[in-house]
Amino acid sequence: MTTSTDTSVPSDLASVVEAHGKAVAAGDHPAVLADFLPDRVGQLIGSADVPASLKSADVQSITDVGDGFFDAVIRYTKPDDEWFELRSRWIRDGEGTWRTFSVRNIPATPPWMDLTGPSPDGLDAPHWDGLRDGKLLLQRCSSCRTWVWSPRPICPICHCFEMSWEPVDPVGTVYSWTRTWQPFTKEATGHLPYVVVLVELPGAGGRRVLGVLADADGVTPRIGSSVCGEIQQPPDDEHWPLMRWHLEGQAS
Ligand SMILES: [Zn+2]
Incomplete structure (x- = not known):
């Protein structure tokens, strides 16, 4: 050896x-x-x-x-x-x-949590279906055109019930981030630490989405750093696709 x-x-x-x-x-x-x-x-x-x-x-x-x-x-x-x-x-x-x-x-892959997928009330189901189709879909009011995230049954601005789902470019900036050292779920074992970023999306009125930063081993993001998203397909039929975020210049 x-x-x-x-x-x-x-x-x-x-x-x-x-x-x-x-x-x-x-x-x-x-x-x-x-x-x-x-x-x-x-x-x-x-x-x-x-x-x-x-x-x-x-x-x-x-x-x-x-x-x-x-x-x-x-x-x-x-x-x-x-x-x-x-x-x-x-x-x-x-x-x-x-x-x-x-x-x-090794390899230093991000975890694949069992917590992902549509919520029991199904309100966010179009978002998950969108990821399966290769798109980032966020909710948007059909009347006043306000972007809404996380999903709601009614527009928080004009109280319209007609909420649509529209594609958003997965490009944004880091609003906040945290590095997780604890295996809060059993699937995280062997994938620690990992970095979660809160990404602000200018293409969706500044709405913010949470996701795991890919290639984050030893990397410290900065607030305001540019990131782009990439949809990763799940390892099996039990899981849903996930949007992973890459710091600009690190895209795979
Ligand atoms: Zn509205």
Whole structure:
């Protein structure tokens, strides 16, 4: 197994990372938890999806990623010889001990929540059907032409009941954002952290929609940054398509 290690990587980190991988593979939970930053244990427990039984761990690389952080990629092999890789990010704590700052599955894909899809009252069903057709549809009053989001049975401006659905260019700016470290739903395990953006859409009267920022691993968005949306099809029939947002210049 080849290990590519950056020349700027501190010599004591390599042995810490190797011991960490072996502890994970052996299911030695107290040893694994002891490697985590104490105030992040709760967040880190659900950050990677690790099978109960593993055969071996091999460090693939350790890379200096700046600001005192180092990324280690460890390949874990299951009893049936299938393997997967996890990326752990390391930093020295106040006492000089190397600690795990974050862990995630590779590739760094955004989560696919079971919470998506039309609401029970069906009011937003045209929006979800629109995504299946490759369009971002928002509600708009047929009378006063006000854009409305989230969906309502009646126009909040002129009280007209005739609400239509119209396509909107998925181009906007970041109004706000947050990075989620906790696996609030089981589907998020292995996809942490991820970034949710609130996107303001000039093409829809400045209405704002929520979505996950794609390619956000290690990226810090800025308020006002330009983003464009891309509809991703679901991994199976149980889920709905989702609009993922890309920071301008990062579109896939
Ligand atoms: Zn209206």
